[in-house]
Amino acid sequence: MSKSKDALAVKAVLDYLEKQNRPYSAIDICNNLHKEYGKTAVVKACESLAESGKITEKAYGKQKVYVADQSKFxxxxxxxxxxxxxxxxxxxxxxxxxxxxxxxxxxxxxxxxxxMSTEQAKAELKHLETECTGYKNKLVKLKEGGVIISPQEKERVYAERQKYVKEWRKRKRISNDILDAVLEGYPKSKKELYEEVGIETDEDNGLKPPEL
The missing domain is CATH 1.20.5 (Single alpha-helices involved in coiled-coils or other helix-helix interfaces)
Known part of the structure; x- marks a missing residue:
């Protein structure tokens, strides 16, 4: 670093310590000056100012702190x-x-x-009132024995039922095939295998897949 840069670092350190009038380490001073001057330059400036008596150096173990000459205050x-x-x-x-x-x-x-905002609350209230009206009308039709399920809804329900019954039968068949394969090499009875593995069948629960 040039002599002019060193001189600027010395002045900056001295001005900072006199302005703050509190102890700092060289690293603190370097950081507080926004690293405008390198750590080496700040350390050299602190040591030079301490040797000239313009600031005071205090050592705490390996740590050194510097403070402005208090006689100036x-x-x-x-x-x-x-x-x-x-x-x-x-x-x-x-x-x-x-x-x-x-x-x-x-x-x-x-x-x-x-x-909710006032507008959101009003919109939600209107939505709930509409739903409530729909349920009231549905209840009236139910009490009168009217048909309230559309053909499309009925067809959808039946289609879903068929889908799930097919899946039930399919999984039951796969499970039985796997268990039959295990039983070919199992030395005990089917009932003992089920008890050992902890298998509960539809029949144990009084169930069976519905007819399609």
Missing amino acids: PDVDENEIQQMDAKIAQLTEKVQDSMECVRKLEQELKTLNSS
């Missing part, structure tokens, strides 16, 4: 410090209250966003 009145501490506590409490208020408002907003 006026003495702080103890009462002023207490007032500042009280102000900080007051502002901290205010921030916490504000955060709690924000949390409640966010929860309320979330609840409102998950609720």
Whole structure:
């Protein structure tokens, strides 16, 4: 790095420490300066400023921190410090209250966003009223013994019944074929095999596939 760049790094570090007036490590300073200067340049600047007495270096184990020369700053009145501490506590409490208020408002907003709007509620009410009217009419027809199932609906129901009965018979046949194959090499009876495997047949439950 050029001498001019080194000088700029020294000035930037000194200005930053005097402005903040609190201890930082070289890495903290580098990051807080948005890495405008490399870590090596910042470390060199800190060491140079510490050697010249413009800042103070404190070592904590392997960690070094740097702080502005406190002799450049006026003495702080103890009462002023207490007032500042009280102000900080007051502002901290205010921030916490504000955060709690924000949390409640966010929860309320979330609840409102998950609720129906007036227009949505009206549309849902209209839909339910229409359904209710349909059910009432259906109930009247049922009480009067009227036919309320259309030919198309009846045909659809019968078609589905036929489909499921065929599937029942098919699966029953496949299962019986598999069990018959197992029984060819099974030393016990069919009943014992069923009991051992835990098979319940339609016949055990008094069932059989309907006629198509």
